[in-house]
Each structure stands twice: as C-alpha cells, then as structure tokens.
Amino acid sequence: MAKIPKFETLDDAVEFWESHDSADYEEDLEDVQFEVDLRKNLLHPKLTVLTHRPAQCPRCQHDFDDITIEYVTSVDGRLLVIRDVPALRCQINGHEYILEKTLDEVEHLLDLQKKAQLQPTTTLNVPVFSLKTTV
Numbered sequence: 001m002a003k004i005p006k007f008e009t010l011d012d013a014v015e016f017w018e019s020h021d022s023a024d025y026e027e028d029l030e031d032v033q034f035e036v037d038l039r040k041n042l043l044h045p046k047l048t049v050l051t052h053r054p055a056q057c058p059r060c061q062h063d064f065d066d067i068t069i070e071y072v073t074s075v076d077g078r079l080l081v082i083r084d085v086p087a088l089r090c091q092i093n094g095h096e097y098i099l100e101k102t103l104d105e106v107e108h109l110l111d112l113q114k115k116a117q118l119q120p121t122t123t124l125n126v127p128v129f130s131l132k133t134t135v
C-alpha cells in the first residue's frame with residue numbers, strides 16, 4: 001500500500017489528488033472530523049477555494065482572467081444573492097477559483113445580514129414553478 005507524500009503547498013496536494021486515486025492510499029488515510037460548510041454557491045458549485053493567488057491555473061497551467069461572479073446561496077431557507085464577488089477563471093478550460101480571503105468576506109457579509117446590520121442593495125422577484133401543475 002502506497003504512502004501519501006507530504007505536501008508543501010495546497011496546490012501540490014490538489015495536483016497530486018487529481019492524478020492519484022485515494023482508494024490506493026486507504027491505509028494511510030486518517031479519520032478526521034470537520035464541519036462542512038453547507039453554504040454553497042448555487043450558480044458556481046464547482047468553485048475551488050485557493051489560499052493564495054497562484055500565477056496560473058493549478059489544474060492546467062493556463063492564465064487566469066479576473067472575473068466577478070454572483071454568489072447565490074441559501075441561509076435558513078432564504079435565497080441570498082451577493083453580487084460583485086471577485087473570482088478567477090482560467091482562460092482555456094474555465095476552471096473557477098475563489099480566494100479564501102474572498103470567502104471570508106462573503107461569510108462576514110452573511111454574518112452582518114443575519115444580525116440585520118446590513119440592508120440588501122436591492123431585492124429580486126424570483127419566479128417559482130411547480131412540476132405538479134404541468135405534469
């Protein structure tokens with residue numbers, strides 16, 4: 001059974017696990033417990049979190065474009081949209097990344113709105129449908 005190498009950076013770890021199967025390293029895996037953050041960005045579910053801004057896409061080594069995305073999430077059953085969230089998108093394959101510090105800002109904003117210390121800049125009407133009425 002193979003041993004998992006020690007990784008210098010998160011990028012090294014990402015790169016390694018993209019080309020290796022964790023099933024081959026099962027004996028070397030430790031059980032850990034951690035809180036899973038259920039606040040997902042519904043429009044960008046595959047957004048990868050990076051601790052720092054790399055020069056190029058860690059997955060395919062292409063250059064990034066700086067983009068802004070809408071962060072759509074649900075808090076206590078309410079849909080929330082956060083606009084103007086900076087993110088990175090690789091120019092060739094469209095891999096999307098968000099920096100950890102940006103996510104911290106998103107969390108901070110969600111925290112403020114939860115305590116009603118922040119008013120929304122605008123409110124959207126969202127059309128709601130039911131499959132029952134059409135089938």
Ligand SMILES: [Zn+2]
Binds near residue numbers: 058090094095
């Ligand atoms: Zn890429």
